[in-house]
Structures are given as structure tokens and as C-alpha cells.
Amino acid sequence: MTLTMWGGLLGGVLAVAALTIAARVKALRRPLLATRVLPYVRDLPQMSANAELQPRPPASAVVAVFGPMLRSAAQTLERVLGGAASVRRRLERANLSMSVHEFRIQQVTWGLLAFSGAAVLALLAALGAPGRTIPLLILCGVAFVLGVLLRENRLTAQVTNRERAMLAEFPTVAELLALSVAAGEGPVSALDRVVLRSNGEMAAELSRVLADIRTGTAVSRALDEMANRSGLPVVARFAEGMAVAVERGTPLSDVLHAQAADVREAGRRALIESGARREVLMMVPVVFLVLPVTVLFAFWPGVVGLSLVVP
Numbered sequence: 550m551t552l553t554m555w556g557g558l559l560g561g562v563l564a565v566a567a568l569t570i571a572a573r574v575k576a577l578r579r580p581l582l583a584t585r586v587l588p589y590v591r592d593l594p595q596m597s598a599n600a601e602l603q604p605r606p607p608a609s610a611v612v613a614v615f616g617p618m619l620r621s622a623a624q625t626l627e628r629v630l631g632g633a634a635s636v637r638r639r640l641e642r643a644n645l646s647m648s649v650h651e652f653r654i655q656q657v658t659w660g661l662l663a664f665s666g667a668a669v670l671a672l673l674a675a676l677g678a679p680g681r682t683i684p685l686l687i688l689c690g691v692a693f694v695l696g697v698l699l700r701e702n703r704l705t706a707q708v709t710n711r712e713r714a715m716l717a718e719f720p721t722v723a724e725l726l727a728l729s730v731a732a733g734e735g736p737v738s739a740l741d742r743v744v745l746r747s748n749g750e751m752a753a754e755l756s757r758v759l760a761d762i763r764t765g766t767a768v769s770r771a772l773d774e775m776a777n778r779s780g781l782p783v784v785a786r787f788a789e790g791m792a793v794a795v796e797r798g799t800p801l802s803d804v805l806h807a808q809a810a811d812v813r814e815a816g817r818r819a820l821i822e823s824g825a826r827r828e829v830l831m832m833v834p835v836v837f838l839v840l841p842v843t844v845l846f847a848f849w850p851g852v853v854g855l856s857l858v859v860p
Contacts, residue, residue: 556631623653626697636704642780643707644753656700662747663696664689712781716816718751720809727805736795737768753781758788768795783812 627633633649640647647655671685722743729739737759744756754775761771769792776788787808794801 586681619654619657620650622657623650626653626657637780638751639704639708641778642681643704643711644750645704645707650706652700656697660693660696663699664693667692669730708780712779714750715754715779715784716781716812718747718749719787720812720816722747722751723756723787723809723812727809730805736791736801737762749786754784768792777819783808 574695627649636649636652640649640652667689671689675682675685725743725747726739728740730736734742740755740759744752744759756773758775761774762768766774772788772792772795776785776792778787779788787805790804790808791801793799794804
């Protein structure tokens with residue numbers, strides 16, 4: 550081969566190498582699909598890497614054996630009690646990721662546990678007094694009913710605790726949103742900034758709103774759904790005010806500051822009223838403990854002196 554041919558071959562190899570390097574650099578500079586999609590789905594519930602769309606097998610042999618019976622009992626309990634809409638709303642307000650049917654299964658489980666405890670006590674009592682079988686069976690049935698009602702009461706307590714936490718966190722979150730909006734950010738960007746830099750029940754509710762927005766729901770509709778889910782009038786007014794501001798372009802910073810001030814003032818009034826109601830309870834130890842001891846200390850020396858003087 551001549552030098553010209555060697556030079557052409559070498560030049561072709563260098564050109565192919567340069568093109569390969571340029572294509573690789575271009576591919577490396579391009580953002581990954583996960584990097585481009587992550588800002589829009591990071592607020593959605595995450596699935597584990599091993600999660601499958603196939604139905605999962607039962608977690609244990611106990612669930613495999615007693616699962617159908619529990620589901621049947623839960624359906625019977627649902628027909629007896631009813632109120633599925635109320636339970637569903639309370640589950641949403643408590644931010645619990647379970648269906649009404651799963652909640653009924655938990656109620657049946659709590660009732661069976663209470664029934665088992667009462668049955669053990671009833672068996673021990675029946676060994677000593679065999680004639681009390683029917684009252685003990687009635688006691689076991691009452692224990693089952695109390696277990697079911699206790700789970701219902703527990704759900705209501707979870708809702709109350711979460712809404713109390715949201716009410717305590719609301720002024721701070723509203724102030725942060727007002728500062729972000731006053732700094733020039735839009736409502737959605739302000740929500741994103743506050744959610745990333747805060748935690749708690751109010752931040753979890755706002756992250757749910759962001760997840761709805763990033764999956765295609767309109768901003769005003771997502772805020773209206775938040776207002777419908779919330780059992781707190783303050784949070785409902787906050788969501789409705791933000792929805793109106795997004796739709797009509799009204800100033801949002803002053804509204805958020807005013808709402809935060811109103812909540813703080815309402816909390817202060819509630820604290821003063823609670824103190825006034827507990828003022829009577831504070832008198833109980835004074836009247837029944839401190840006052841008798843004071844009277845005893847005042848009169849005891851006189852009683853001792855009289856006993857020494859009088860024969």
C-alpha cells in the first residue's frame with residue numbers, strides 16, 4: 550500500500566473515532582429520562598423496585614386461611630352498620646391509605662380480639678360457676694361489639710389528632726407561602742418550595758395537592774378537592790382563597806398573612822377560654838387539699854394545748 554492509501558485509511562479511522570466520541574458526548578450531555586420526569590412525579594406515592602402488578606401472595610398462612618372469613622365478616626358488618634360514605638371521608642381526613650372494606654376487616658379483627666379476651670375470662674369464670682353460661686356468652690358478644698366500636702372511635706381520634714396538628718402548623722405554612730409569593734413565585738412554585746422545606750400533616754396535604762397538579766389536574770380543581778377533603782373551615786378557606794387567586798389573579802400574599810393572623814388569634818382565644826374553664830378545676834385541690842391542711846395546722850396547736858390544760 551502506498552503512503553496515500555495509508556494516509557486515507559488513517560484519516561478515515563480518525564474521522565470515525567471523532568464521530569463516535571462526539572455522539573457519545575452528546576448522549577452523555579442529554580438529561581436522563583428519570584431526571585426529566587422526576588420533578589413531576591416525586592410527590593406521588595413511591596413503589597418499591599420489586600413491586601409487581603400481579604396480586605401478591607398472602608403474607609402468612611394465617612392470612613391465607615382466615616382471610617376469606619374475615620372478608621365475609623367485613624361485608625356482613627358493612628351491611629349491618631352502613632355509613633360507608635362517612636367512613637370513607639374520615640379515612641381521607643385521617644390520610645389513611647386503606648379502603649372502607651379494609652377498615653371493616655380491621656374492625657372485625659378488633660372485635661375478635663376483644664371476644665377472645667372475654668371468652669378466656671368467661672371460661673375461667675364458668676369453671677367455678679357452671680350456671681352462669683348464658684350471661685357469660687352475652688358478655689362475650691358485648692365484648693365483640695365494644696371492640697368494633699373501639700376501632701371506630703380510634704378512627705375518629707386519628708382524624709381529630711391530624712386536624713389538630715394541621716391547625717397548629719397552618720400559620721407557619723401560610724406565612725411561608727406568603728413570603729414565597731411576595732418574592733415573585735407563582736402559587737404552584739410556592740407550594741413546591743414550602744413542601745420541600747417543611748414536614749408535618751399540613752405539608753403532607755399540600756404535597757397531595759401538588760401530586761394531583763403534576764398528574765394533570767387543574768390547579769383550581771386540586772385546591773377545591775383539598776377544601777372538600779378538609780374538615781377544618783380554616784384550611785377550606787385557605788384552599789378556596791388560593792383557587793380564587795389562581796383563577797382571577799388576585800393578590801395572594803395579603804390573604805395568606807390575614808389567614809395566618811386569624812388562626813393565631815383564634816388559637817389564642819381558645820387557649821384563654823380553656824384556661825377559664827380549667828380555673829374551676831384548679832380550685833379542687835385548693836379547697837379539698839390545701840385548705841383542710843391549713844385549717845389543721847392552725848387549730849392543731851390549740852387542740853393540743855387544751856388537752857394539756859384541761860384535766
